[in-house]
Amino acid sequence: MSILVDRSTRVVVQGITGREGAFHAARCKEYGTIIVGGVTPGKGGTTHEGFPVWNTVAEAVASEGANCALIFVPPAAAADAIMEAAAAAVPLVVCITEGIPVGDLVKAKHFLAGTSSRLIGANCPGVITPEQAKIGIMPGHIHRAGPVGVVSRSGTLTYEVVGQLTGRSIGQSTCVGIGGDPVNGTSFVDVLRLFNDDPETRAIMMIGEIGGTAEEEAAAFVKAKVKKPIVAFICGQTAPPGRRMGHAGAIIAGGKGTAAEKMKALEDAGATLVRSPADMGATMAKVIGR
Amino acid sequence: MKIHEYQAKALLREFGVPVPRGEVATTPADAKAAAARLGGRVVVKAQVHAGGRGKAGGIKVADDAEGAERAARQILGMRLKSPQTPPGGIEVRSVLVEEASAVARELYLSITLDRARATHVVMASEAGGMDIEEVAARTPDKIIRQWAHPALGIQDFQARRLAYGLGLAGAQFKQAVALIRGLFALYLARDASLAEVNPLVVTKEGRVLALDAKLNFDDNALWRHPAIVALRDVNEEDPLDVEASKYNLNYIKLDGNVGCMVNGAGLAMATMDIVKLAGGEPANFLDVGGGASPEQIENAFRILSSDPSVKAVFINVFGGILRCDRLAAGVIAAIRNLGLRLPVVVRMEGTNVELGRQMLAESGLALTNAADMGDGAKKAVALARG
Ligand SMILES: Nc1ncnc2c1ncn2[C@@H]1O[C@H](COP(=O)(O)OP(=O)(O)OP(=O)(O)O)[C@@H](O)[C@H]1O
Ligand SMILES: [Mg+2]
Numbered sequence: 074m075s076i077l078v079d080r081s082t083r084v085v086v087q088g089i090t091g092r093e094g095a096f097h098a099a100r101c102k103e104y105g106t107i108i109v110g111g112v113t114p115g116k117g118g119t120t121h122e123g124f125p126v127w128n129t130v131a132e133a134v135a136s137e138g139a140n141c142a143l144i145f146v147p148p149a150a151a152a153d154a155i156m157e158a159a160a161a162a163v164p165l166v167v168c169i170t171e172g173i174p175v176g177d178l179v180k181a182k183h184f185l186a187g188t189s190s191r192l193i194g195a196n197c198p199g200v201i202t203p204e205q206a207k208i209g210i211m212p213g214h215i216h217r218a219g220p221v222g223v224v225s226r227s228g229t230l231t232y233e234v235v236g237q238l239t240g241r242s243i244g245q246s247t248c249v250g251i252g253g254d255p256v257n258g259t260s261f262v263d264v265l266r267l268f269n270d271d272p273e274t275r276a277i278m279m280i281g282e283i284g285g286t287a288e289e290e291a292a293a294f295v296k297a298k299v300k301k302p303i304v305a306f307i308c309g310q311t312a313p314p315g316r317r318m319g320h321a322g323a324i325i326a327g328g329k330g331t332a333a334e335k336m337k338a339l340e341d342a343g344a345t346l347v348r349s350p351a352d353m354g355a356t357m358a359k360v361i362g363r
Numbered sequence: 364m365k366i367h368e369y370q371a372k373a374l375l376r377e378f379g380v381p382v383p384r385g386e387v388a389t390t391p392a393d394a395k396a397a398a399a400r401l402g403g404r405v406v407v408k409a410q411v412h413a414g415g416r417g418k419a420g421g422i423k424v425a426d427d428a429e430g431a432e433r434a435a436r437q438i439l440g441m442r443l444k445s446p447q448t449p450p451g452g453i454e455v456r457s458v459l460v461e462e463a464s465a466v467a468r469e470l471y472l473s474i475t476l477d478r479a480r481a482t483h484v485v486m487a488s489e490a491g492g493m494d495i496e497e498v499a500a501r502t503p504d505k506i507i508r509q510w511a512h513p514a515l516g517i518q519d520f521q522a523r524r525l526a527y528g529l530g531l532a533g534a535q536f537k538q539a540v541a542l543i544r545g546l547f548a549l550y551l552a553r554d555a556s557l558a559e560v561n562p563l564v565v566t567k568e569g570r571v572l573a574l575d576a577k578l579n580f581d582d583n584a585l586w587r588h589p590a591i592v593a594l595r596d597v598n599e600e601d602p603l604d605v606e607a608s609k610y611n612l613n614y615i616k617l618d619g620n621v622g623c624m625v626n627g628a629g630l631a632m633a634t635m636d637i638v639k640l641a642g643g644e645p646a647n648f649l650d651v652g653g654g655a656s657p658e659q660i661e662n663a664f665r666i667l668s669s670d671p672s673v674k675a676v677f678i679n680v681f682g683g684i685l686r687c688d689r690l691a692a693g694v695i696a697a698i699r700n701l702g703l704r705l706p707v708v709v710r711m712e713g714t715n716v717e718l719g720r721q722m723l724a725e726s727g728l729a730l731t732n733a734a735d736m737g738d739g740a741k742k743a744v745a746l747a748r749g
Contacts, residue, residue, distance in 0.1 A: 093654070093684075148583060149586065149587075172583045173583060174554055174581055174583045174584035174587075175476060175554075175556070175581050175583065175584075176551065176554050176581065176584065177584075178481075179476075179481060179482055179483070179513045180513055180514055182481050182513065183481075183482075183513035183514050184514075198683065210683055210684050211683055212682065212683050212713045212714045215712075215713065225629070226629065227627060227628065227629020227630065228627045228629065228630075228683065229625075229626050229627030229629060229630040229680075229681045229683060230627060230629035230630045230633050231629075232681040232683055232712075232713060233630055233633070233681050233712075233736070236681065236712055236713075253628060253629070255476060255478045256476070256478065256481045280629070282628075282629055282632060283632070285478045285479070286478070286479050287478075287479075290479070306633075308629050308630075308632040308633040308636060309632040309635075309636070310636045310639075311635055311636050311639040311645075312632055312635065312648070348640065349636070349637055349640050349737065350633035350634075350636060350637055350736060351637060351735060351736050351737030351740075352737075
């Protein structure tokens with residue numbers, strides 16, 4: 074088992090006729106993911122590099138039973154693409170696009186709250202269940218199937234930890250990039266809950282970063298609910314305290330959001346904290362007795 | 364993106380938020396003329412992209428035009444240092460000369476994103492003025508909050524709650540409700556990330572107006588606001604940051620001597636962490652992004668090595684979309700074209716890594732290879748020490 078995606082997931086790629094969309098649709102297919110085709114308004118009925126193209130997501134759902142949307146639409150139209158997928162009742166929407174206005178994401182997230190769709194991202198590497206389905210832009214070959222669930226706010230730092238795990242022959246159940254934007258569809262808590270309930274995930278690797286309070290919320294959830302071992306790293310421990318913008322940021326954060334705060338909250342909740350990003354894999358190995 | 368107070372006040376006026384009459388000036392003579400036109404007592408205010416100016420000596424009251432000229436002479440050209448400026452301060456190039464208000468009460472009002480609730484929040488406090496952060500830290504219950512509906516925004520009843528919370532009644536209450544609605548409309552319409560009025564004042568004559576105005580904008584939304592982009596003042600930014608932004612590179616200059624070039628913000632921050640753990644100091648944060656071309660890599664290299672304090676460069680790349688062969692091509696071109704003599708440590712992994720390594724080996728350049736990021740950090744720190 075795994076979470077969110079597996080070998081039966083049927084993916085429609087929104088923005089498939091763009092450079093990034095076409096390139097990554099092909100890479101995902103090579104990995105073994107079922108890519109049913111893509112959507113680009115105005116290009117319906119054509120094929121692009123071997124993939125059928127529809128005008129709307131609803132058509133892809135009706136004709137191919139797509140149950141996952143992978144979005145490469147440019148930032149100006151990305152929030153609209155997310156809402157279109159949700160309106161077509163696609164259960165899982167993975168948005169890779171970076172640079173979406175935060176005001177658009179606030180609206181899209183609200184739109185989704187009234188539907189059965191889950192959004193991963195935006196501004197994320199996607200989701201991979203190794204040896205089953207790669208739905209995103211991560212390099213597939215560094216992954217292997219196994220017991221560790223990985224959840225992270227960062228893209229390349231996720232590849233780094235996966236590389237360290239695989240290098241020690243520790244495989245992954247599923248790796249989820251929740252994205253680096255201030256507003257995202259799926260939180261650490263959401264993914265931790267899924268990993269906690271997944272019998273094949275035996276331990277969890279969590280990569281957080283400074284800013285916001287998502288890691289503090291995750292810590293509270295870990296303390297209350299999670300029985301599995303958790304190894305955590307928070308990047309930005311040495312980032313200079315950002316030049317403050319006005320007073321509102323400081324007032325709203327209320328002293329939270331620093332690496333030290335996040336690490337303490339997670340440690341108090343029972344997670345094993347890693348100080349150096351070079352030791353993420355080794356620490357997990359120790360924790361699961363490899 | 365940040366703008367100056369005088370620019371922010373013009374936007375406030377456009378959205379019906381009352382502000383004092385004022386003019387911007389870049390010389391003491393202009394300041395004098397502006398004060399004469401305004402008449403009476405004026406306030407001369409340093410225009411820099413940072414708050415905390417009052418406490419830093421950047422704001423002076425003058426009784427007449429001559430006084431305004433003297434105040435402008437003191438403020439223009441000074442390096443203003445506050446907790447919100449870089450350590451070296453910011454040079455003041457212009458001042459806002461505005462009519463002095465007879466202040467009865469100083470209040471606080473701001474709008475920003477509440478990440479945890481995924482919507483915008485309006486915050487207000489009776490304890491406005493220059494010590495609002497202490498108020499927030501010591502007595503957080505003195506801050507009233509109203510969260511906007513993600514699609515419908517702030518409703519009138521919420522603006523009323525805020526105005527009542529500020530202890531306002533009668534004509535001032537009505538003015539404050541209209542002002543809150545105007546500020547929120549501006550925040551949404553222009554994709555602001557922060558709209559802050561500190562202080563929001565009630566004058567002795569009973570007017571409610573914004574004495575200070577700070578607006579920041581969401582960089583991701585600037586494409587739909589050319590009029591806001593036109594307000595950018597690059598004098599307020601670090602020249603290397605400005606240069607980097609031309610090539611879509613995310614660069615922030617820091618104080619150390621190990622130049623870092625990394626793909627992805629998270630890995631870039633982790634690289635700074637590990638350089639510090641290895642006993643060194645990073646000279647910069649630099650994220651070349653996912654789809655960097657060899658040209659972008661070359662520009663990144665040029666920018667980070669033009670910082671004279673850099674003594675060694677640490678390249679840490681985990682190729683995903685950024686393929687290692689493209690990275691290698693960019694690094695080789697940069698070192699050759701720039702005639703770079705700095706020691707360079709390369710750690711790369713991921714997509715097309717074999718090809719990338721082969722290209723670097725065959726280039727004949729004296730590069731130091733690293734087995735992993737820990738090894739790379741140690742080597743770069745040692746080389747930077749010389
Ligand atoms: N037009 C004005 N008339 C009268 N007093 C003023 C005027 N403008 C500013 N002041 C006074 O100067 C103080 C500081 O000014 P202002 O808030 O504009 O700058 P600041 O110190 O940079 O603000 P902050 O501390 O919010 O960053 C105000 O709190 C107010 O008391
Ligand atoms: Mg102020």
